[in-house]
Structures are given as C-alpha cells and as structure tokens.
Amino acid sequence: EQTINAVTFVPAQNSFAVSFMKFVKEVNEKGKGIVHINVRGGPEVIPSGQQGDAQKSGLIDMIETPAGLYLNLVPEGEAFAASTKSPEAVRANGGWDLMQKIYAKKGNAHLLAHIDSGAGFNIFTVDKPVMTADGGIDWTKLKIRASPLYRTFFTNLGTTVIVQSQSEVYTSLERGVVNATAYPIQGFHNYGWDKFVKYRVDPSFFQTDVLISMNLKKWNSLSPEAQKILTDVSIGFEKESRADTIAETKKEGDAMIAAGQTVVTLTGKGKAEFLDKAAAASWERMEKRDPTYIPQLKKFFTQ
Amino acid sequence: MEKFFGAVGWASWCLAAITKLILAAIVIEVVADVALRNLNLRPIGWGISAIEYGLLYAAFLPMPWLVHIKGHVFVEFLRKALPEGGRRVLERVVYLVCVGLCVYVTWVSAGMTWEAWQTGSYETKTFDMPNWAIYAPVCLGFLLSTLEWLRFLVGQASLYDLGVLEREGL
Amino acid sequence: MDWLYPFSLMVGLILFFMGVGLPVAFAFFVTNIIALFLFFGGSVGVSQMISNFSAAVGTFALAPLPLFLIMGSLFFRSGLGDGVMHALDLCIGSLRARLSYVVLAAGAVFSALSGSSLANTGMMGSLMVPEMLNRGYKPKMAFGPILGAGSLAVIIPPSSLGVLLGSLAQIDVGALLIAGALPGLLLACMFAGLIFVQTLIDPEAAPQYDMAPVPLLAKIRAVSVNVVPMGVIIFLVVGTIILGIATPTESAALGCLGVVLLLFAYRRFSFRLVWDSLDDAMKVTGMTFLIISASTTFSQVFAFSGASNGFINYLLSMNPGPYLFLFLMVVTVLILGAFMDQVSMMLITLPLFIPIAHTMHFDPVWFGLILLLSYEVGFTTPPFGLLLFVMLGVAPQGTTLKTVAFSALPFIACTLLLIVLIVAFPQIALFLPNLFN
Ligand code: NA
Numbered sequence: 027e028q029t030i031n032a033v034t035f036v037p038a039q040n041s042f043a044v045s046f047m048k049f050v051k052e053v054n055e056k057g058k059g060i061v062h063i064n065v066r067g068g069p070e071v072i073p074s075g076q077q078g079d080a081q082k083s084g085l086i087d088m089i090e091t092p093a094g095l096y097l098n099l100v101p102e103g104e105a106f107a108a109s110t111k112s113p114e115a116v117r118a119n120g121g122w123d124l125m126q127k128i129y130a131k132k133g134n135a136h137l138l139a140h141i142d143s144g145a146g147f148n149i150f151t152v153d154k155p156v157m158t159a160d161g162g163i164d165w166t167k168l169k170i171r172a173s174p175l176y177r178t179f180f181t182n183l184g185t186t187v188i189v190q191s192q193s194e195v196y197t198s199l200e201r202g203v204v205n206a207t208a209y210p211i212q213g214f215h216n217y218g219w220d221k222f223v224k225y226r227v228d229p230s231f232f233q234t235d236v237l238i239s240m241n242l243k244k245w246n247s248l249s250p251e252a253q254k255i256l257t258d259v260s261i262g263f264e265k266e267s268r269a270d271t272i273a274e275t276k277k278e279g280d281a282m283i284a285a286g287q288t289v290v291t292l293t294g295k296g297k298a299e300f301l302d303k304a305a306a307a308s309w310e311r312m313e314k315r316d317p318t319y320i321p322q323l324k325k326f327f328t329q
Numbered sequence: 330m331e332k333f334f335g336a337v338g339w340a341s342w343c344l345a346a347i348t349k350l351i352l353a354a355i356v357i358e359v360v361a362d363v364a365l366r367n368l369n370l371r372p373i374g375w376g377i378s379a380i381e382y383g384l385l386y387a388a389f390l391p392m393p394w395l396v397h398i399k400g401h402v403f404v405e406f407l408r409k410a411l412p413e414g415g416r417r418v419l420e421r422v423v424y425l426v427c428v429g430l431c432v433y434v435t436w437v438s439a440g441m442t443w444e445a446w447q448t449g450s451y452e453t454k455t456f457d458m459p460n461w462a463i464y465a466p467v468c469l470g471f472l473l474s475t476l477e478w479l480r481f482l483v484g485q486a487s488l489y490d491l492g493v494l495e496r497e498g499l
Numbered sequence: 500m501d502w503l504y505p506f507s508l509m510v511g512l513i514l515f516f517m518g519v520g521l522p523v524a525f526a527f528f529v530t531n532i533i534a535l536f537l538f539f540g541g542s543v544g545v546s547q548m549i550s551n552f553s554a555a556v557g558t559f560a561l562a563p564l565p566l567f568l569i570m571g572s573l574f575f576r577s578g579l580g581d582g583v584m585h586a587l588d589l590c591i592g593s594l595r596a597r598l599s600y601v602v603l604a605a606g607a608v609f610s611a612l613s614g615s616s617l618a619n620t621g622m623m624g625s626l627m628v629p630e631m632l633n634r635g636y637k638p639k640m641a642f643g644p645i646l647g648a649g650s651l652a653v654i655i656p657p658s659s660l661g662v663l664l665g666s667l668a669q670i671d672v673g674a675l676l677i678a679g680a681l682p683g684l685l686l687a688c689m690f691a692g693l694i695f696v697q698t699l700i701d702p703e704a705a706p707q708y709d710m711a712p713v714p715l716l717a718k719i720r721a722v723s724v725n726v727v728p729m730g731v732i733i734f735l736v737v738g739t740i741i742l743g744i745a746t747p748t749e750s751a752a753l754g755c756l757g758v759v760l761l762l763f764a765y766r767r768f769s770f771r772l773v774w775d776s777l778d779d780a781m782k783v784t785g786m787t788f789l790i791i792s793a794s795t796t797f798s799q800v801f802a803f804s805g806a807s808n809g810f811i812n813y814l815l816s817m818n819p820g821p822y823l824f825l826f827l828m829v830v831t832v833l834i835l836g837a838f839m840d841q842v843s844m845m846l847i848t849l850p851l852f853i854p855i856a857h858t859m860h861f862d863p864v865w866f867g868l869i870l871l872l873s874y875e876v877g878f879t880t881p882p883f884g885l886l887l888f889v890m891l892g893v894a895p896q897g898t899t900l901k902t903v904a905f906s907a908l909p910f911i912a913c914t915l916l917l918i919v920l921i922v923a924f925p926q927i928a929l930f931l932p933n934l935f936n
C-alpha cells in the first residue's frame with residue numbers, strides 16, 4: 027500500500043476541510059491495500075500560504091489549497107477564479123489539460139480536482155447600498171475588507187480597500203473600520219459577521235478555486251492502479267461537491283435572508299460593469315505576470 | 330583579531346539601529362492610517378503588508394547584536410547542577426553548538442536567497458514582495474550571529490556573567 | 500502510542516538544550532533541525548522552516564508588542580513615572596506601611612500605562628526599595644508589594660503578554676485585554692488587604708511614623724499635574740477601542756503618540772529619549788520574535804509527527820472532565836513557570852492547551868485570562884523568575900534570592916485565589932467584554 031501525506035488550507039472543523047475528508051474517505055475505501063491518504067493536519071502543520079511551495083519541494087505529497095494562495099508559483103491559477111464555466115466543461119474542452127501542463131511546469135504539481143466549485147464571492151454591507159440610475163451601486167461609500175485575490179478588482183470599482191487577515195474582520199466590522207466584506211455565502215455565518223452586515227449584493231463574482239493536487243514526482247511514483255483510483259474519485263467528487271455546494275449555498279443564503287438579511291440586486295448596465303471589471307482585473311493581472319498561455323486559457327475558461 | 334570582531338560588532342550594531350528606525354516607522358504608519366480613516370480619507374493601502382515585513386526584519390536584524398550584548402534570554406537549570414570545571418567545558422560546547430547551528434542556517438538561507446534572486450520568485454500580499462528580500466534578513470542575521478558566537482568561542486567573554494538588570498523579557 | 504516517541508524526544512531535547520544554557524531561541528532551532536531530519540523532510544524541511552518565518556512573525560497581530568514596549572519605555576525613561584509616584588505619595592496619609600500602599604497604587608496606575616511587568620518592577624524597585632529599607636521596613640514589606648504591583652502590568656490592559664497570548668491562541672485580542680481590567684483591579688484590592696493583614700500580624704514589619712500634614716490643595720495640585728494627564732494615554736489605548744476609532748492593534752500606536760504628546764506638554768521630549776526607548780523595544784522585540792520564529796516550526800513538526808494530536812487524544816481518552824483538565828493545565832504552567840520565561844512557556848503549552856479548550860467548550864476569553872494569570876505567577880517563582888532577578892538587581896548587596904522569593908509568596912497566593920474566583924465566577928472575567936460586545 028502506498029501512503030500519501032496530505033494537508034488542508036483550513037483547520038479541520040472548517041467546511042472546506044470537511045469536504046476534503048469526504049474525498050479522502052472515498053479514496054481510502056476504494057484504495058484499500060493500494061493507496062492510502064494520511065491527512066497530517068491543516069495550517070498548523072504548514073501555513074496555508076506556504077503549501078504550494080511545500081508541495082513543489084516535495085515536503086508534502088498532497089494539498090487541498092485554493093489556487094489563489096500560490097499565485098506566486100502559478101499565476102495562471104487565477105483562471106479558476108475568473109472562470110465562468112464548470113470544472114466538467116473545462117475538462118471537456120481541453121482547458122484542464124493545459125492547466126495540468128502549466129502546474130507541472132511551474133508548481134511541480136499534478137492537479138487532481140477543482141472541488142467545491144459552483145459558488146462565488148458576494149459583497150456584504152453594513153449599510154443599505156446607495157443605488158445609481160444605471161442599476162449599479164455607489165461604490166465609493168464602501169470601506170471593504172479584501173484579500174489579495176480581489177484587491178485590484180475592488181480598487182477598480184472605486185471602494186476604499188483594507189487588506190486584513192480573516193481573523194480581524196469581526197472586530198473591524200464591529201468598530202466600523204470596514205463597513206463591507208466579501209466571502210462565499212456558504213460558511214459566512216461561521217464567522218459571526220452576519221451580526222453586523224445586513225445587506226448582500228447579488229450577483230456573486232469570481233468562483234471559489236479550491237484545488238486538490240499532488241507533488242508531481244510523488245504522483246509519478248504511484249502505481250497505475252493507484253493513479254486510476256485517485257483520478258476516478260477526483261472526477262466523481264468534483265461533480266458531487268459542486269452539487270453539494272450549490273445546494274448548501276442556497277440553503278445558507280435563505281437562512282440568512284430569513285434572519286433579516288436583505289438582498290440588493292445589481293441590474294442592467296451597473297451589473298454588466300461590475301462583472302466586466304471583476305473579470306478584467308483577473309485577466310489583466312495574469313497577462314502582466316506571464317502572457318504566454320493567457321489567450322488560450324481565456325478561451326477555455328470563459329467562452 | 331580584535332579589529333575583526335570590532336568590525337563585526339559595528340555591523341551588528343548597524344542592523345540593530347536599522348531595526349529601531351523600522352519600529353519608529355511602524356508607529357508613524359499606524360497613526361497615519363487611523364487618522365486618514367477617521368477623517369474619511371483613503372487609508373494607506375500597502376501599509377499593513379509593509380508593517381508585516383517590517384516585523385519580519387525586526388526579528389532577524391537585531392539577532393547578532395543581541396548575541397553581542399547577551400540579550401537572548403536563557404535559563405541554566407541543568408548547567409547550574411554542574412561543578413565549576415564542568416560548567417566551563419559546557420560553556421565552550423554551547424558556543425560551538427551555536428556556531429555550528431548558525432553556519433548551517435546561514436548556508437541554507439544563503440542558497441535560498443541566491444535562488445530567489447536568480448528566479449525572481451515573489452510572495453503576494455497587498456503588493457508583490459520578492460522572496461530574496463524575505464530570506465536576506467534571515468541570512469544576514471545568522472551570518473553575523475555566527476561571527477558573534479565565534480567571538481565567544483575564541484575569546485574570554487562569557488555569556489553567563491550577565492548582570493540581572495540587563496536581562497530581557499516581557 | 501506511536502505519538503510517544505516524537506513527543507518525548509522533542510520535549511526532552513528542548514528541555515535539555517535550554518537547561519544546558521543555550522539561549523531559548525537557539526535551543527529551539529537546534530531541536531527543530533534534529534526533529535526535521537527525523538520526522539519531516541530533512542534539509543527540504545529546513546528550507547521550509549526558513550520560508551515559514553515570514554508567516555510566523557510577519558503578521559499584523561504581533562505589531563502591538565513592539566508598540567507597547569516603546570510606549571512604556573518612553574513613559575518611564577522620561578520621568579513621567581516618577582511624577583505619578585510622587586503625587587500618590589503625597590496623597591496617602593500616615594498609615595502603617597504607607598509606602599507599601601503607595602507602591603501598590605502606583606503599580607496599578609502604571610499597569611494601565613505600560614504592558615511590561617519588568618519595566619514596572621524595575622522602575623518602582625529602583626526608586627522605592629532604598630527609601631523603604633532606610634525607613635526601617637522589613638525586606639518582605641518592601642519586595643513583596645513591589646513584586647505584586649509589578650506583576651499587575653500583564654493583567655490590567657494594555658498587556659504585551661496578553662497580545663501575544665491572544666494572537667498565538669487565536670483569542671479576540673481586544674476582548675482579552677479588556678477582560679483583564681476587572682480582575683486586575685480586584686487583585687490590586689486583594690494585595691492591599693494582604694498588606695493590611697501582614698501589618699496586623701507583624702506590626703514591626705513596617706514602622707509607623709508621622710508625616711508632615713499635606714494641605715488638600717497641594718494634594719489636588721499634585722494629582723492633577725502628575726496623574727490626571729495620564730488619562731490621555733489610557734483613553735488612547737482603551738478608549739479608542741471601545742469607541743470604535745481604532746482596532747486593538749492600532750490602539751498601541753495611538754498610545755505611543757499619546758506619550759509623545761505628553762512629553763511635549765511637560766517639556767521633556769528629546770530625540771535621545773526616543774532613540775533610547777526604541778533601543779529597549781528593539782531588544783525585547785528581537786529576542787521575542789526570534790523565539791516565536793523558532794518555536795513555530797517546533798509546533799509544526801510536533802503536529803506533523805502526530806505528537807500533539809496523540810497526546811491530546813490520550814488525555815481526552817482518560818476523560819477527566821473540564822475542571823480537572825483546567826486544574827492540570829494550570830499546574831503544568833505553574834511547574835514550567837519555575838524554570839522558564841513566559842514567552843517560551845506559552846509557545847510550548849498553547850499548541851496542546853488550545854485544542855483541549857475547544858473540545859471542552861471553554862469560553863476562549865475566560866480561558867485565556869486564567870492562562871494569563873497562571874503565566875504571570877511564573878514571574879516570581881524561583882529558580883527562574885524574571886521579576887525576582889530584577890528585584891535582586893536593585894536590592895542592596897547581600898540580598899538573597901530566597902529572601903526575595905519568600906516575600907513574593909503571599910502575593911502569589913492571592914493570584915492563585917483570584918484564579919479560583921474566576922473559575923467559580925466567570926463573570927469577573929467576562930462582564931466587561933460582554934458589555935462592549
Ligand atoms: Na498593563
């Protein structure tokens with residue numbers, strides 16, 4: 027039996043880690059006697075920002091980590107977030123194979139799956155957003171907490187951007203340091219932010235970009251049998267977790283609405299501009315870092 | 330020899346002085362950020378990430394100077410149990426272990442700094458930070474610490490004759 | 500029990516290297532490298548350790564630590580602290596052991612202005628010990644109150660140890676700081692009661708002498724000149740958090756600004772003073788951050804090797820119940836505290852304690868405050884007690900560690916009593932944080 031050491035980017039109780047454990051359980055059941063994944067922990071073992079490097083160097087065999095956390099190694103990984111397509115569609119049109127090639131070359135990695143897709147990020151605000159005539163929002167009124175992934179996008183919208191770690195957001199919302207934050211709907215209530223934010227802006231932007239991947243050398247050392255099990259489970263789990271995410275997002279979104287959250291929907295020109303700026307910010311940044319594969323990726327992931 | 334270690338000490342002092350300027354800059358940046366925000370002006374976007382790297386530098390730049398002035402906190406509960414002669418031998422062994430450790434970490438971090446310089450790799454926070462600038466303070470800190478420990482190893486100075494008021498702690 | 504091998508090896512190595520006199524940070528680095536070669540990737544692991552430094556100390560949550568240090572150092576080096584002491588001295592009438600009470604009151608005021616027990620004890624000790632001994636106070640009535648009053652600094656906000664604990668244990672730092680205010684004041688009152696009881700038992704310990712009566716107007720003047728303006732700093736550190744002007748992280752910088760403004764107001768500002776204060780902050784920050792960098796890797800290898808999970812699951816399997824667990828944790832800290840400084844202790848114990856606290860559903864702020872009080876006791880327990888060393892440094896020639904340690908003992912008992920009270924009545928800790936939530 028071959029053993030694979032794995033880490034996750036969030037602590038064990040977080041829903042992304044729980045989802046990964048389902049994948050691990052399935053592999054370990056089907057791979058009995060052939061391959062076994064041993065989850066060694068989360069960011070307490072390797073900080074989430076270092077997991078891409080640890081996989082590249084072979085320190086760890088497998089990681090469950092968003093592409094956005096190691097764009098320094100593989101800037102093209104941002105295409106997963108900017109994508110408007112399902113992982114299934116990207117596999118079918120050849121986009122996945124191209125990504126596989128890029129990750130092998132730049133991250134020394136073999137991609138297994140893009141999991142928990144089907145959800146995007148929503149902006150949540152404390153005060154009622156001021157609507158503009160063209161169906162958009164007066165973005166200049168927002169002081170929004172951002173992660174590096176969507177910082178450029180928010181700056182382009184005209185908001186005041188404050189980059190903070192996740193753990194400071196609660197206090198910042200409470201003290202008015204920020205009056206808006208962005209996060210997927212699923213898992214939002216875990217942070218207690220819904221106590222302060224009363225408005226959700228639809229539509230969502232970007233797509234969650236959590237990947238399961240392996241060190242390339244470790245992958246090549248696996249028996250064809252083990253590789254087949256991992257690939258099959260990955261493809262199945264990609265679909266399964268997408269369906270779960272869509273259902274769970276709907277459920278948790280409805281629950282927050284029932285608890286008093288109001289949805290503000292962008293329309294017309296305002297909406298189009300919002301989504302265009304989101305996409306443009308990502309693609310421009312990728313182009314600036316390495317333009318080689320961008321036209322192809324754009325075709326596979328958006329058209 | 331004395332001249333050489335004098336120069337090492339001077340270089341260590343310079344790194345410590347740079348750290349002091351970094352700490353002062355952090356105070357100014359945070360105060361400015363709070364002021365701008367409460368005046369409803371746009372806060373300094375790159376501020377927090379810059380402070381975070383400042384704190385990294387504050388960990389490694391003062392390291393050799395603290396070796397020099399015996400500022401790294403230590404305890405001695407096993408050492409105390411030894412007779413005088415044993416303690417003197419142990420002291421040399423401790424210096425030797427520290428020199429060995431610092432040489433090894435300097436070697437590894439120098440390799441990393443050089444490779445990062447060659448490949449142009451970077452880390453993404455609010456801005457892109459080149460990796461060589463992240464590894465360089467580590468390399469520099471351990472390199473000079475190697476020499477400062479060497480001064481203890483070959484010289485007469487002892488780490489353990491420290492006045493109690495000079496000890497550091499929270 | 501396959502966790503037992505990495506567990507005992509790593510704990511054994513770190514205690515060994517510390518014990519033989521390697522500076523704490525270097526002891527951690529040596530242990531890490533051995534453990535990396537045994538359990539986690541060898542030289543690749545060492546490279547990973549170096550790339551992790553940025554994540555370990557390059558985090559905004561640690562920024563208050565140097566900032567509080569700068570603030571406290573500016574305050575004491577400038578002589579603003581002496582002024583506070585002098586004013587309080589005028590105000591307290593001719594009680595038996597009056598200087599012991601003066602020290603205690605000053606300690607409480609300084610605690611609200613400084614986050615460092617070492618700074619407070621050093622300042623009060625060097626100023627008051629000679630004076631008290633000259634006046635015929637027995638050593639226990641001089642050393643004890645100063646040590647007790649000095650240790651208040653880490654409980655009453657601001658507290659650099661509290662910031663560190665909050666950020667390492669992922670406890671809301673603002674809530675943890677505010678939670679310390681009430682227990683800190685309570686502890687100060689208990690100390691005052693203790694001094695009163697001590698003078699009842701042994702009236703000879705502190706001489707009664709007559710003070711020239713000070714007119715009320717002079718008292719009011721002294722207080723309004725020397726003590727009241729300190730409210731500016733307290734407002735900037737605690738008030739701005741409560742009013743939502745600043746986050747807990749930012750308030751530390753505002754505190755520095757506040758002291759600088761006061762220095763200008765008192766015409767005591769000089770660049771020399773600023774440079775010296777930066778020197779103090781640089782030394783302690785460099786020392787502490789290096790230990791944090793080193794010990795972060797220690798906990799990572801500890802976690803990867805299965806040692807921490809194994810140990811916790813083993814303890815959980817014995818199912819001792821929450822209160823026995825809490826008792827065991829506090830006792831562990833008290834024992835370690837005899838040999839180690841506060842930062843190293845936190846770094847060794849927190850990776851084990853925090854998951855247990857989660858499993859037991861302890862309130863994190865309540866639990867954090869109990870830990871903070873337990874760590875604080877280690878300041879004054881021999882053989883390794885930083886405050887004892889400071890006191891020895893300012894005491895007259897020939898004072899022994901034993902004398903100083905014994906005088907601290909009753910004050911330690913008070914702190915332990917306070918821990919029991921907080922366990923029994925969690926509201927002592929949680930009332931203020933809940934009020935502001
Ligand atoms: Na304090």
Ligand code: NA
Nearest residue numbers: 836877880883
């Ligand atoms: Na102690």
